[in-house]
Amino acid sequence: MRAPVIEAKDVNLIFETRDGPVHALKDVNLTVERGDFVSFIGPSGCGKTTFLRCIAALETPTGGDLKVNSMSAEAARKARSYGYVFQAAGLYPWRTIAGNVKLPLEIMGFTKAEQEERVAKVLSLVDLEGFGKKYPWQLSGGMQQRASIARALAFDADILLMDEPFGALDEIVRDKLNEELLKLWSATGKTIGFVTHSIPEAVYLSTKIVVMSPRPGRITDVIESPLPRGARPLEIRDTPEFLEIAHRVREGLRAGHAYDA
Numbered sequence: 441m442r443a444p445v446i447e448a449k450d451v452n453l454i455f456e457t458r459d460g461p462v463h464a465l466k467d468v469n470l471t472v473e474r475g476d477f478v479s480f481i482g483p484s485g486c487g488k489t490t491f492l493r494c495i496a497a498l499e500t501p502t503g504g505d506l507k508v509n510s511m512s513a514e515a516a517r518k519a520r521s522y523g524y525v526f527q528a529a530g531l532y533p534w535r536t537i538a539g540n541v542k543l544p545l546e547i548m549g550f551t552k553a554e555q556e557e558r559v560a561k562v563l564s565l566v567d568l569e570g571f572g573k574k575y576p577w578q579l580s581g582g583m584q585q586r587a588s589i590a591r592a593l594a595f596d597a598d599i600l601l602m603d604e605p606f607g608a609l610d611e612i613v614r615d616k617l618n619e620e621l622l623k624l625w626s627a628t629g630k631t632i633g634f635v636t637h638s639i640p641e642a643v644y645l646s647t648k649i650v651v652m653s654p655r656p657g658r659i660t661d662v663i664e665s666p667l668p669r670g671a672r673p674l675e676i677r678d679t680p681e682f683l684e685i686a687h688r689v690r691e692g693l694r695a696g697h698a699y700d701a
């Protein structure tokens with residue numbers, strides 16, 4: 441049996457706002473195992489980002505229990521258990537690509553030689569060899585996002601948290617990055633938590649799809665994908681198995697809305 445990396449038991453998070461309490465997460469129960477690729481999908485406000493932020497100890501649940509690598513989320517953050525990729529690449533324009541990727545390593549006190557070695561390794565993992573000396577503005581949006589993935593991978597955390605990393609990119613670039621991300625995931629064996637609004641993206645990438653609904657933010661379905669683990673050709677999206685899972689996700693999203701009405 442694979443080891444659990446994320447274990448959420450009855451996790452609740454209520455934000456106290458001026459307009460009253462907002463139940464961003466209600467009774468969330470989820471186990472993510474080592475090497476899983478988990479997508480969180482659901483309409484705006486269903487708590488996808490909040491849950492990812494709880495895993496990263498950027499938010500604290502108001503109830504329940506959340507373990508990351510068998511520790512509290514706070515301890516896992518201190519142990520540098522995860523890299524985080526945001527929707528916007530967020531690269532510093534005054535630093536080169538290598539300089540951006542290196543930044544967390546500088547902060548963590550890696551030696552210069554280790555920094556160089558790791559930067560070369562992760563830039564090659566995201567297919568950006570030869571671009572280390574360029575500045576962010578010299579790269580396309582897709583390449584910038586690959587650089588931000590490299591930065592999140594630089595210190596070799598075994599969990600990668602990605603909050604709609606490809607949401608702002610056009611579909612062709614997104615397809616290519618999805619394909620590359622799956623290759624990277626198979627090559628590294630990382631556990632990935634991935635927020636998306638796109639059904640095809642969630643189904644194409646994931647071993648587990650978590651369907652969520654808003655008001656209160658909650659999980660309405662967890663789908664274990666029968667598609668093969670590892671690299672998947674983009675054409676898999678035309679197979680009956682793929683379309684069947686996509687249908688189940690769509691039904692889950694629709695059911696969540698019905699509950700809302």
Ligand SMILES: Nc1ncnc2c1ncn2[C@@H]1O[C@H](COP(=O)(O)OP(=O)(O)OP(=O)(O)O)[C@@H](O)[C@H]1O
Nearest residue numbers: 455457462464483484485486487488489490491657
């Ligand atoms: N810091 C905060 N203070 C108050 N309310 C918040 C805070 N962060 C999130 N919320 C509320 O919690 C709910 C869940 O928000 P969250 O951003 O997690 O949803 P989401 O599913 O990621 O949405 P989107 O797809 O738009 O990013 C929303 O109602 C949001 O307004």
